[in-house]
Amino acid sequence: MADWNAGQYLKFEDERTRPSVDLLGRVPLEAATHCVDIGCGPGNSTELIARRYPGARILGLDNSPDMLAKARQRLPDLQFEERDIASWQPDERFDLIFANAVLQWLPDHARLLARLISFLKEGGCLAVQMPDNLDEPSHRLMTRVAQEGPWTDRLAPAADAREAIGSFAEYYGWLRQAGCTVDLWQTTYVHPLDGPEAIVAWFKSTGLKPYLDVLSDEDRPEFLRRYEAEIAQAYPVQRDGKVLLRFPRLFFVARRL
Numbered sequence: 001m002a003d004w005n006a007g008q009y010l011k012f013e014d015e016r017t018r019p020s021v022d023l024l025g026r027v028p029l030e031a032a033t034h035c036v037d038i039g040c041g042p043g044n045s046t047e048l049i050a051r052r053y054p055g056a057r058i059l060g061l062d063n064s065p066d067m068l069a070k071a072r073q074r075l076p077d078l079q080f081e082e083r084d085i086a087s088w089q090p091d092e093r094f095d096l097i098f099a100n101a102v103l104q105w106l107p108d109h110a111r112l113l114a115r116l117i118s119f120l121k122e123g124g125c126l127a128v129q130m131p132d133n134l135d136e137p138s139h140r141l142m143t144r145v146a147q148e149g150p151w152t153d154r155l156a157p158a159a160d161a162r163e164a165i166g167s168f169a170e171y172y173g174w175l176r177q178a179g180c181t182v183d184l185w186q187t188t189y190v191h192p193l194d195g196p197e198a199i200v201a202w203f204k205s206t207g208l209k210p211y212l213d214v215l216s217d218e219d220r221p222e223f224l225r226r227y228e229a230e231i232a233q234a235y236p237v238q239r240d241g242k243v244l245l246r247f248p249r250l251f252f253v254a255r256r257l
Contacts, residue, residue: 012202013044015191019129019249020045020100024052026183026253027127032056032095034121038085039102043071046078049098056095061085086112093121101206104130104162110174113254117178120256126175131206132165132186132250137234138199139207145227146211154214161210165250180254187249192242196232199245200224 024045032053037046040060050058060080062068071080086106097116106112116126133139146155166174168184175182193199204212208227215223235243 012191015189015202016101017044017048018189019187019251020048020098022187023100023127023129023251023253024048024098026185026251027052027096027125028253028255029053029095029123029125034092034094035059035096035098036061036090036094037098037100038062038083038088039099039105040071040080041067041101043074043078043080045098045100046071046080047075049096050075050078053096061088090119093124094119095121095124097124097126099126099128101129101131103128104165107163109163109166109171113171113174114178117175117180117254117256122256124256126180126252126254126256128253129249129251130165132248133207133246134162134164136246136248138203138231138245141227141230141234142203142207142211145223145230149219149223149226151215151219151223155211158210158214162207171250171252175252175254178254179257181257182252182254184250184252187251189247189249191245191247192238192240193245195237195241195243196228196235199231199235199243200228202245 033056035049035053035056036059037049038061040046040062043060046058046060058078060071060078061083063082063084065082068080068082085102097119103112120126143159146152146159172182172184211223212220237243
C-alpha cells in the first residue's frame, strides 16, 4: 500500500487514543525496563507507554515514514524505527509488546501471536487491540460500493487487505497454547461525529485506504461520493446534528508464564 497519512489519522486523535488508554490500563506490570510499541503510528500510543513506565527503554516500530516522522517530532527522546512487523526479529526480549490497531493488517494470527509471545521476557505482556468492525455498516458499505462501480475488478483484492478477527475462543486457545495467562474482552465505542462526511474522513486513513490506493485520481472522488451517500442512509443524523459511529474493538493482554 501507499504510505499512511498521519495528518488524516490525527484528525480523530482523541477517539483513536481511547482504546490505547483502555488497553494499557489492563496491563498488570507495575514496572517495565524494555517496551516496544509495534505499529506505533504517530506516537500517540507510545506516549502513553512512556508516561506509564518513565524509566523504561521504549522503541516504536512502524512501516510508514510519515507516521514515524510525526512520532519522532512528538517524542524526540524516544527511538523509532521503520520495520515490517511480519518479518521483525528482535535481538532482545521485552517486558511489554504493545500492539494497538495493527495486527488486523497481518495474516495467520495463530502463528503471529506465538512468534510475538516468544519475544517476551518471562512475566512479560503482549497487549493487543484490534478493530472488530468488518460487519458494521461502515465496512459492509465499502464492500458494496467497491462491487457496484466501474472499478469492481481493480478493487476486489482490497476487500481482503484486513485479516478477519477470530473468535474469543480462538484467541484464548492460541495464547494459552503459547504459554500465557489471558485477559480478553470486547468494547463497542460510540463516537458522535459531525455528519456522514466525518465518518468518511475517519476511514480515509484506515479502512478505506486499501481501496483509495488502487483507484485512479479520476475515480476516487466518485467512489467517495457514493460511499458517503450510503453512509448517510446507514447513520441517521441525531437531533444535535451528530451521527453515531459504532466501533467494536477486540482486546487482550497475554502474560507469558
